[in-house]
Amino acid sequence: MILTWLKRLGTYLFVLLGLSVLIFIISRVAPGDPARIALGPRAPESVVQALREKMNLDKPYVVQYFLWLNDAIRLDLGDSLQSRRPVIEDIKEYLPATLEIVIIAGIWMIAWGLLLGILAAKFTGTWLDGVIRVFSYLGVVAPAFVWSIILMLVFAYVIPVFPSSGRISLGMAPPPRVTGMYTIDYLLAGNFAGFKDAFVHLILPAIGLTFGGIAQSARITRGTMVENSRKDYILAERAYGIPERKMLFKYLLKPSLIPTVSVTSLDIASIFGGAFLVEQLYNYPGLARYGMQAVLNKDLNAIAGVAMVLGCVFMIVNIIIDIIVARLDPRVRMLGGEN
Amino acid sequence: MTQTIVDIRDLYVQYRTFDGQAKVLNGVNLTVKKGEKVSIVGETACGKTTTVKSILRILAPQASIPRGEILFNGSDVLKMGYSELNKLRSSGASMIFQDPTMSLNPVFTIGEQMEAVIRYSGQSGVEQKSVRHELAVKALEETAMPDPERILQSYPFQLSGGMRQRVCIALSLATPRDLVIADEPTTNLDVTIQDQVLKILKQRVEAKGCSLILITHSFGVARETTDRIYVMYAGNMVETAPTQELFREPLHPYSRALMSCIPRLSGGGMAEGIPGRLSNYHNPPKGCRFAPRCPEAMPRCHEEKPESIDVGREHQVACFLYDKDGGK
Ligand SMILES: Nc1ncnc2c1ncn2[C@@H]1O[C@H](COP(=O)(O)OP(=O)(O)OP(=O)(O)O)[C@@H](O)[C@H]1O
Ligand SMILES: [Mg+2]
Numbered sequence: 208m209i210l211t212w213l214k215r216l217g218t219y220l221f222v223l224l225g226l227s228v229l230i231f232i233i234s235r236v237a238p239g240d241p242a243r244i245a246l247g248p249r250a251p252e253s254v255v256q257a258l259r260e261k262m263n264l265d266k267p268y269v270v271q272y273f274l275w276l277n278d279a280i281r282l283d284l285g286d287s288l289q290s291r292r293p294v295i296e297d298i299k300e301y302l303p304a305t306l307e308i309v310i311i312a313g314i315w316m317i318a319w320g321l322l323l324g325i326l327a328a329k330f331t332g333t334w335l336d337g338v339i340r341v342f343s344y345l346g347v348v349a350p351a352f353v354w355s356i357i358l359m360l361v362f363a364y365v366i367p368v369f370p371s372s373g374r375i376s377l378g379m380a381p382p383p384r385v386t387g388m389y390t391i392d393y394l395l396a397g398n399f400a401g402f403k404d405a406f407v408h409l410i411l412p413a414i415g416l417t418f419g420g421i422a423q424s425a426r427i428t429r430g431t432m433v434e435n436s437r438k439d440y441i442l443a444e445r446a447y448g449i450p451e452r453k454m455l456f457k458y459l460l461k462p463s464l465i466p467t468v469s470v471t472s473l474d475i476a477s478i479f480g481g482a483f484l485v486e487q488l489y490n491y492p493g494l495a496r497y498g499m500q501a502v503l504n505k506d507l508n509a510i511a512g513v514a515m516v517l518g519c520v521f522m523i524v525n526i527i528i529d530i531i532v533a534r535l536d537p538r539v540r541m542l543g544g545e546n
Numbered sequence: 547m548t549q550t551i552v553d554i555r556d557l558y559v560q561y562r563t564f565d566g567q568a569k570v571l572n573g574v575n576l577t578v579k580k581g582e583k584v585s586i587v588g589e590t591a592c593g594k595t596t597t598v599k600s601i602l603r604i605l606a607p608q609a610s611i612p613r614g615e616i617l618f619n620g621s622d623v624l625k626m627g628y629s630e631l632n633k634l635r636s637s638g639a640s641m642i643f644q645d646p647t648m649s650l651n652p653v654f655t656i657g658e659q660m661e662a663v664i665r666y667s668g669q670s671g672v673e674q675k676s677v678r679h680e681l682a683v684k685a686l687e688e689t690a691m692p693d694p695e696r697i698l699q700s701y702p703f704q705l706s707g708g709m710r711q712r713v714c715i716a717l718s719l720a721t722p723r724d725l726v727i728a729d730e731p732t733t734n735l736d737v738t739i740q741d742q743v744l745k746i747l748k749q750r751v752e753a754k755g756c757s758l759i760l761i762t763h764s765f766g767v768a769r770e771t772t773d774r775i776y777v778m779y780a781g782n783m784v785e786t787a788p789t790q791e792l793f794r795e796p797l798h799p800y801s802r803a804l805m806s807c808i809p810r811l812s813g814g815g816m817a818e819g820i821p822g823r824l825s826n827y828h829n830p831p832k833g834c835r836f837a838p839r840c841p842e843a844m845p846r847c848h849e850e851k852p853e854s855i856d857v858g859r860e861h862q863v864a865c866f867l868y869d870k871d872g873g874k
Binding site: 542 | 599602604606607632634635636637640641643644645649650651652653654655659662663666701703714717
């Protein structure tokens, strides 16, 4: 079992390495001379050449890659063109803000995905199943920013119950920094009004990101549950008089959760993907908006940094999901999975 | 008089399909007395599983029952409310399924599953975990399982097919029951262990004094295990007789055809020796469903459905050849 996990860890490291190569290629091989970009068009050629040598740009790509990787591992990601400070500082500031949204969106997505999926499976073929199916199609068809715009129009303008911009209200002082997540930092500082204010700012952007994921997990949960409910072991358990509720939430749900949990990592990926536009829309100072601006400004170091961080976050999400799947499925736990 | 455990009377079951209603069971009659072991023999798709599933009311959602009664210890299963039905399921009858790879929940240990079943069995003391555990261990020991404690901690995928089927047998008899239903319990097992599993099943059922309905494709298995045989064809019990008597003197043309092709049984399907195919359930023959394949069919057989008539002690046949004013 330990061997399985070591093997898996090896896979993760390998994927990260692959990602780093990709990012290196983007940041170095892409058209444009980083030294020239850094110094601006009017710097004399000799100065640019000196910087090139300092940045090791005159070395072969392979050597450059390892030098770059060495820096990256020590979290030296270079300076950002937009903010004129080390990219890692920007990431420290913006990542917690995005994580806050993604965590809330993740919880919301899993809760509703499961609930709707279980309901649809329980009431297969009834009007409720039909309503959930229609919702699922809508959730998949319309991208996150469309839902976000609708939410914003309805809940920030027509019925203005939620704020539509920023992390906290104007005039609020940010909490003393501990984790960088305002909700948690306000709580740690014992400032409940602040917590509430920060939380309220998270709701609309977070929910806007979840429609696709909810639809996806609801559909998968329903499908697997309906399929499993025809299996002999469920018939057998029913035939033994195990109460329906126990059947539904324990003996049917547990084996049916595995596919849903497995796709959750993809759903969380799509939450991150959606965040690029949604943070823009809500003028929310998170990593996704930062990354988006980096792309628009061709700020290569920042792009590389954001990509690297997102890669690591995914890795962690995947590890967590693998652990949950192993907890649910003894075959994965004990045999290391069939694949 | 011995008490009757199950009494199925004139049961009709149909399945809703894309092509309309498949009228599968066509007036099934079946009785099982206390302590009696009966088998149902018939070729594939004749409705054996459908018949026994209706006793526990675990038919697929597409199924409906337009007519008939199923009396279990005197009360009609089809009219039972949820709690009465649950009582029947938890302590009246239990069922062993055909495929042991599918009939245990893959993500719970054998112990968790056995204890769940025991817990809802309505026995006294089962609220306590130690009592449940003890009952589970005892049930496994009774099926000659080595090292029950280890089995209880295992997941189904860690056991062989034969062990799983023995777990299912243990499960079905872990708490007292009136009836055990075994739906082809050995078909999916290695030939070498089929015999052993059947022996254990028979021995356990006899030791507990409960009744048994065994579904099988094999007359050999039926002969070794059960007191009485039901021969089923296309949704009807065409004949029932005590085991020895049926072998000595099968009456229904279908039974006779089956018996005459016993030697070929081990090879392929049961009915290979009989010309024709099982009739279509969407548009079944109007009279006797076997008539289109029957070498002795009379004009009447195509028009009317023959009722079961007594032709001896516990021997009944549904065929006009044996009607008082029809034949012999
Ligand atoms: N859920 C269902 N929907 C539609 N038709 C069904 C369903 N279940 C069973 N049937 C049909 O009912 C008929 C009888 O099926 P059943 O499973 O009772 O046969 P069986 O005698 O147990 O066969 P086997 O020996 O292959 O197990 C078959 O024609 C089958 O196709
Ligand atoms: Mg069957």
